[in-house]
Amino acid sequence: MQELPFKEIPPIPDKINGTNIISRMIDGLGFRYYWATNGLTSSNLxxxxxxxxxxxxxxxxxxxxxAYGTNKVLxxxxxxxxLSEFKDLRAETLALYWDTSTRLKGMDPDDLENYNYMGSAQNYPFWYLLNGQIADALTHVGQILSWRRIDGNPQEKGVNVFLGKKI
Structure with a gap:
């Protein structure tokens, strides 16, 4: 079985620009999701x-x-x-975030303005992904952590979201 991405957060980019900043947000989201969902039980699900x-x-x-919507827009x-099986949902979500982050790292920051979210009735500029799909996903990862704690299965000790690795 192939190892899933985001067990550790990737190294920091060489330069600061719009695409690298957003990529790093996705990296942090992927890392948090990886560990929030690692070791969930059937009871937790x-x-x-x-x-x-x-x-x-x-x-x-x-x-x-x-994750799919963010990846598609970008x-x-x-x-x-x-998908309905947990292992498939988890693997595909992590793959989507990995692909999104990787593409952002190789993208010219000026190209971001060419991407937009096309909803059912309107088009929205790229910016709405930040306060929409990306921020929403971060909120829901926090819910997973909270719910699994309430259900008696807290996240493994040693997950350091600041350093982006398990210590």
Whole structure:
């Protein structure tokens, strides 16, 4: 089995520019997601904090949708998959974030203005990915961490989000 990306955050870029900054945000998101979802149990995946809300696997599916949307807006060629198994959702989400980050690192920062989100009724400039899909995914990764703690399975000790590695 191939190792999943984001077990550690990639090295910092050589220069500061718009695409590298956004890539680093994606790297941080991928790292946090990797460890938030590492070691989830079947009980965790069924966990639902209150009646009427999503369960954990539904939340993970939503993060996959956010990762797919971000990747697609930024020129990714992944095909949307109907996934229901946790291991497949996790692997595909991490692959989407890895691909997005890698492409951003190779992209001319001036090209960002050529990418936009085309919703059902309107087009939105690239900027809406930051406060939309990317910020939303970070929020949901925090929910995974909280929910798994409530369900009795906290994240492994030693995950250092500042350094981007497990120590």
């Amino acid at each position: 069924k966990f639902c904090p209150v009646e009427g809300s999503r369960d954990m696997i539904g939340l993970i599916g939503h993060i996959y949708d956010l 020129g990714g060629n992944f095909k949307k998959k109907e």
